[in-house]
Amino acid sequence: MITPPALPEPVMAPTASEEPSFEAARNACKLCSPLGAALVFRGVRGGMPFLHGSQGCATYIRRYLISHYREPVDIASSNFSEETAVFGGAVILEKGLENVRRLYKPELIGVATTCLSETIGEDVPGLLKTYIGKHSREKDFPALVHASTPSYRGTHMDGFHAAVMALVSALAQGGPRGNRIAVFPGMVSAADLRRLRGIFSDFGLSPILTPDYGDSLDGPVWEEYRPIADGGTPVEDLRALGQTAASIQFGRILAGQAGPGDLLLERFQVPRYKLGLPIGLRETDWLYDTLAALSGRAIPADRQRERGRLLDALVDGHKYLQGRRAILYGEEDLVVGLASFLMETGVRPVLCASGSRSGRLAEALRAVTPPDQEPPEACEGADFAELEKAAAEWKPDLLLGNSKGYRMARRLGIPLIRVGFPVHDRFGAARLRHLGYDGALELYDRLVNAVMERAQDTNPTGYSYL
Template identity: 50%
Template sequence: MDSGTPLHLISELPAGERFSSSCNACKQCTPLGACVAFKGIEGVLPMLHGSQGCATYIRRYLISHFREPMDIASSNFSEETTIFGGNKNFNTGIDNIISQYHPKAIAIASTCLSETIGEDVQRLINEYKDIHSGDEGLPEMIFASTPSYMGTHYEGFHQAVLATVKVLAASDGKPGRHINLFSNFISPEDIRHLKEIVLDFDIEGILFPDYSDTLDGTSWDKYQRIPEGGTKLEDIRRMGSALMSIELGYILNSGGKNRSSAGEYLQQTFDVVNSRTGLPVGINETDKFFSLLSAVSGNPVPEKYRKQRGRLVDLYIDGHKYLSGKRAGIYGEEDMVVALAAFAAEIGLIPVLCVSGGESGKLKQTLKNVLGDLYYEDMVTGQGVSFERMEEAMKGLQPDLMIGNSKGYYIARKMDIPLVRTGFPVHDRIGAQHSRTLGYEGAAILFEQIANTLLEERQRKSSIGYKYM
């Protein structure tokens, strides 16, 4: 890149040299995402093979977003463990988990420390199983390799989903009548809505991961070490005999070499047909998802969703004059950025900036494919981007609003730009676990949030202070 060219004139921000460090990256650590996915398994306790600080950080970070208690075990590396290996700590940790939590499954994610010393976690699992082969009720053990120096929380999430399917999914050779639905990194409320949609199409579906209860439960009279909920183990085992799989997201687990998504793995291993569509945010992407469900089920789109769509079209008409031509800066996980950009374009916003901390190399082309004629040719895109890099680009672009997680708030504050909070993490507002973005109703909620944010900004900056808009 020509260093003399203003960043807002560059169509794609460079991710930077491989050896350089990143300050305030637009992502979180890989095992954090794995822990979220693992919480979507019934009766599970996540465990990190590494230092205690990793588990403490991730617990605190997730609690702040979901507002739910979160237990994550740790093998608690010390200086000695780092030098001589974590075999002893690993076995002690598993023993303690089983005796205190009695889980149905223990889901283990590696950390930077265990990966750096070359710890073979799968070997540790196999050795533990051999030692305790005669024990009754030994929990399932799942391992996902998630070093934080490779990838993002989004890739850790999908790596955990893939690892779980590899360990548990099987087939008896008889094709079932159910489908697999891989829900992506979305809110518990959106997971509940997806389950409702599948039922309304009269489809038997296995949704994974399902943390709609484990990360958004009811108030307890007594503390539950392992909350109720999650995708049942026996259902995950049936995934290999499904009629088909549906994955929500175009990019998914593509950040590393030779990686596949869970749906791709099931297709390669068990011949389960895999279909992929985007996160259903807005009319166009929700139409695609509903058309797919209609084709699978043989049933038309239920009347209640036709009415929801009609009300959403009417809402677009009502609010178009407030949104048309406004410039938006969008950031977050790659598939969420694609979904939000497609939604922004269809409601009349101009997505002038679309960036992510992910490094799949597919963001720009995916945006072009999905947005089609609505693609903004002067859009600035970027992967492996830090918030500092993002701020630098935004100074020239001068967007009217930002759409993304709360980590971008300091930029919004500094540049005096309103921020519509969506995605992960949201630490400075209540209700992230109840946020609905998917489907026609989710689009209506997000549309109103964006429109009202812009209206409030007009009122705030008006010298008159008018109250009729």
């Protein structure tokens, strides 16, 4: 009798408890580092972002920026090939810079490095120095600035901060102290940048916003094609940063690291103020008190009325929001500002997540939490797989974050209030408002309406009057 061979052990699907754990990020809650730098360089008048690396990186970043801002965004690239990756990109960098100068006639070229050029250890500062030595006496030679932005070492926010630091470090010059204020707003919406300009001018102050893409990425319709959109901080203003009366740097996370305000203080003794992003009552009060002290003027009556309207809305809307739970994710400084505001509305932010790893998120959240409340749980280096798992456990009523959380929100059936970057599945992302009393009011209306809409959508009979 022939004995049949033993059958191999069947491979069974793992049970939930045996599910292999993942060490790798799955759909990371962050974007690529040179993207943040490109955004900053588009916030300089006549500024052209230039990536030293592969063309695919420029295409990916362009696609993200265009789908969010719905404006043309050109990003030049030195166009690495296999050969360049082996022998270095000196030749193509020079050729690329020449092409950009000829085609765009920029006032500034901001060179950001991609993963590939960083991995091969390209000496970009040295290459740019050689290029400047060779060409700087030519007519209309632009300012050249370099930001090191390897994506494997940071997020789009790190690239953003690196580019702001590069602008200040390369361009700011000392001189007689003027009365302008250097303002480092962080990565906020184009509409928020325009609002900030208005807030400063209400106090008779003239800000130098670095960067300012309030017009270049949300401008009027063009009669004819132009290579670089109008708007942005003029290069001469960037040079004058060392002569400003004071600097204001927004962001409680940024406050814990060496920022552009610190650089101006160290090099030119410009007095420095570090504030949280002015979202909601307390953080906006802090900004207005600072501006009143700097200008010697009282808070304008219009702004006080705005504050009153926000307070009134918080009273009217508390019955819809009180006790709701929210999960927030996105850029760390934005998440901290939003958490601070939500705690004023009666919503409990239970979890605040970001793809960044500053090591300061928990501390910043504790700092904005009133003494009688629990600080939200902080999660750094987050990805959307983790977030979805956490959301299934926390069972929040609201999610606040960018469009990358849409699928998670849809699967869980939780309303997603779109904030931050990217917002490419809604129209008008450049005009989303968060800052100042009126920005908070707009955001508050969206929060309350999301809760009402969900109640209408999920109740079998619906509601017509809530």
